[in-house]
Amino acid sequence: MTMIEYARKGGTKILALGSHRPIIQSVLDFDFLSGKSSPSIVGLIAGNRKAEKYFFGQNEVLIPCYRDINEAQAAAKKVAWMLNLQSGRRALESTVGFFETFPQALGGHIFAENVPEKHATELIRHFSQKYFIAGPSGVGLLIPSALKLGAIGGVDLRQISASKLSTPGSVAVISTSGGMTNELIRAVADAGKRISFAAAIGGDRFPITSLTEMLAFAQADKNTKALVYFGELGGVDECEIVEMLKSKKFTKPIVAYIAGVIDEAFDEHMQFGHAKALVASKDESARAKRDALRSAGAIVGETFPEFLKALVKLPEKAFSDKEINIEKIMSREKSILSTREIIDFERAPVFVRGKKLLAKGDGVFVKTILEALLGRPVKSKITSAFAEAVFTLLVDHGGHVSGAVNTMITARAGKDLVSSLAAGLLTVGPRFGGAVNAAARVWLEGVANKIKSAELVESKAKAGELIPGIGHLKYRVGLPDPRVKELSEFAALLKEHRYYDFAREIEKITTRKNGKLILNIDGAIAALFLDILRECERFSENELRELIDAELFNAFFVIPRSVGFIAHFIEQKKNDEGLFRLPDELLFVRKKKIK
Amino acid sequence: MPRVKITEYRAKKLLLGESYRGISVKADEPMKLPKSGRFVAKVDQGVKKRMKKGLVLLNQSVQGIRRALSRWNRKGFSRFLVEPLVKHNEKDEQYLSLERVREGIRLLHAKAGGVDIESRPEAIVNFIIKSDSDIKTAARKTKIPENFLSRVLDVFEKDFLAFLEINPLVVAGGKVYPLDAAALIDNAGIFFVKGDWSEDDIVSRARSYPAEKHIDDLAKTSAASFKLTVLNPNGSLFFLLSGGGGSIVIADEAELRGAGKEIGNYGEYSGGPTREETYLYAKEVIGLLLKSKAKRKALVIAGGVANFTDIRETFLGIIDALAESADVLSKARVKVFVRRGGPNEREGLELMKAFLKKEKLLGAVYGSDAVITKAVDDAINFVKRK
16 A cells, blocks of 8 residues: 555644644645544644644634654654655754654655755655655645645635545646646646646655656556646656656556746756756756657647646546535634633523522631631621622633733733733723722712712713713623622622612613613622621621722622633643734734825 | 855865965955966856866966956956966876765766867766765776765765866876866755855856846845846846746747747746735836837736735735836836736735726736636737737
8 A cells, every 4th residue: 555545544644843824724724625523733843832723614723832753752643744844954854853753654745945955865865765755845745635735735725625625536646846736736627637646746856755756656546547747847857757658667648748948048048946947958958858758658738728638638537526615614713812712601600599598608718718808707608608609700701801811912922920910910990890899989988978879870971980880891781691690689688788779779770871881790799798798797887988998899800800810821821822913904904005 | 046056266175175275366356366386267157168268278477367367357257266287197187077866976987087078978987976885986996096085075965065077187196186176066055064165155147137136136135036037138028927837837838839039038936925025026027128129018927826925915016016117018008917826816816907907007817717828828919919
């Protein structure tokens, strides 16, 4: 069985050495379009982060990053292919490291241009007999619906879809030029055929797997019924094809195009785009190669359109393409910072039901905290149970709130736990989480001064001020905040709840103006806690005022939310996606230069 | 560009080290020549068949050397090599060359060297060097002293050479001296040679047009790839091509359709250039087009289906360049023909089409569903129309 057949049978796990976002994303897109349940890339060896985020279909996935090959070996099992995306300078060292660590692998692709010839010949000596290695340079290896190892077939979802890369067929494509590999794959699809496999030899002088070896793969591959080849002037590779055709080592039909007759228009031989594309002797000219191939029985297009016409006549078995709506996938949007789900409390936990306390309120930890904050022993279970309920509800509200964002960005900048937590906490104030204390003051003074709710609303409105504890972005009359609803049940446990009643009176007035101006979680906590402290813990009005002056009520937000921030911090450190930078489109709209 | 020529001076310095007495002379730097002696002077710019072209002078005095150098300088040459004359017998001249091949290093040797070696291929013996023992064998059979051969191979490996030709190599009484040496280095090895050779030793191709030089400079300072060669300054087809392989296919089409003489330039950009880089490249090509005296002129913006090069981004760069000369272009009734595919193809093509239409430059705009040669075909039809 050849490496290609092994891959068709499922040997497709890839370890990427280095990172190249468009290529890696295109491999995942190919996997998804081919109906795989998970990405074929099992990890990246890249820098000092733990994961990089990519799309798999419409969803985001984290691809783990490893610091070096040894770490990868311990974590990634059954790796079959190397996708070497490192620079030419590092290609030798990293490739040797990979195959020494994963001797059971099937092959790989070296993407870099500018791999020194000396290094390439060394790689040939070590590995060309055992593995299928496309490159150096070029776009890699593609086996429809099984393996996409490199940029081959394109990096754009539309391109991958247009070239029908998830439908296996009978035509092998081999090309010296990366760009033309894609052009040929597309041309085969447009000619109503599908490919059996495609490989770019790479434009370098010393490809690890040579043209002869690739032809031998095509000959041995049962699925391959014909070969399409693109070559250029320079080098003598095509002599290998001629040799194989003449000696019957290759017996399948070949359609070829050899580019470079334009060289005849120059005074001196030109060095074209690829390193090898320079005519050094007469046999290396495009015309000489075309003639030699024709004489050995290959169909060689004189012009490119002629070459394309010849493709239509190639054999192909029946096939059917999977229909996939890619527009839907293309509308996917990157999460910017956090992969944690946004927490919306559709249902909040129940603390009190039918005037009975369901929460136990005997948690030692909560009781200890309360006693430390209040400076005296807690008398009632209701007080502890209420604090416990508040802590439970306020631990986290998802990654999109300002404090969590600050924490995560600080963590991504490589800072420590305390710095990141502090950065998050520093956003707590009048607009975020800091309204509990302010609301407590409004309720306390309103009741103390017997202010009519309508007057209070009127005076605040006149002064253009908001009432702390009132208003929500999402919840409104008819769509109550479930947290407020469950907390409010605590009122039923009390003989009297003047602060809570006052807050509800205010709400009655504000919601007449705007359904969103409901009593929010901050306001409810403030009101109920005031009532509980007064009735269950016997706090006088003055004692309550002292607590408000000391900003105690904000502590009921800060304490649980610190835990939430730490959780976000830990998530960021685990994923370790590197320094965070706002996407440009969030900052400004780039001015177009054209009028 | 992996295989490139270096100066003979540097090649010999690598081979002979400190003992080498040659002097490298640049036209714009003061000459430091010894006061007396007999010398050899050569133009050292990788020119082939120097002897036949009169670019080598043997057995000269210092004054003779100075005269020769200023004469060559007037002809436009700028780099020279001056060496003390080495007297030798013509019968001691041998031929030696090394080239890196897939299997190892191929060594060619001929007992009788000289300028006409190419006409006597039968005199050449062939070795493939893979190990030290191969060097021993080659030394024994060629009778080239083994320590010299080992040193040459050592330098070849250590300094990332790709090709080395010593002709003639003088071998007399156990002493060896390379009279004439030409070397290609593998440019990709520059990081590993630790300064043994540098960019400065690379012989650059003579560039006749400022536009070509500007593009060479652009290529040196970018991660992307840019190439430009002027073919016929008064041609009617000007190319803004992309991709190493695709650009040749498109240029081929013009040649095959008999429009080879109409091609103003060949070149390509690839490897994901930025908008700004593409602008600079396009500007040079548009400049060439405007200078051409041809009556009907077309610009062909074409390439294969790109791997990563962002079509929208690069087309914005081309539009920036076209916009600068839009009036002149439309007055000269230039038409632009486009065929391109790749990432953000749809957006890029739409932008280009809208712009060309507005500026009355529109020839045709095709995407990846059209044949790669479609734009150049249309352009040829356009310029040939009477």
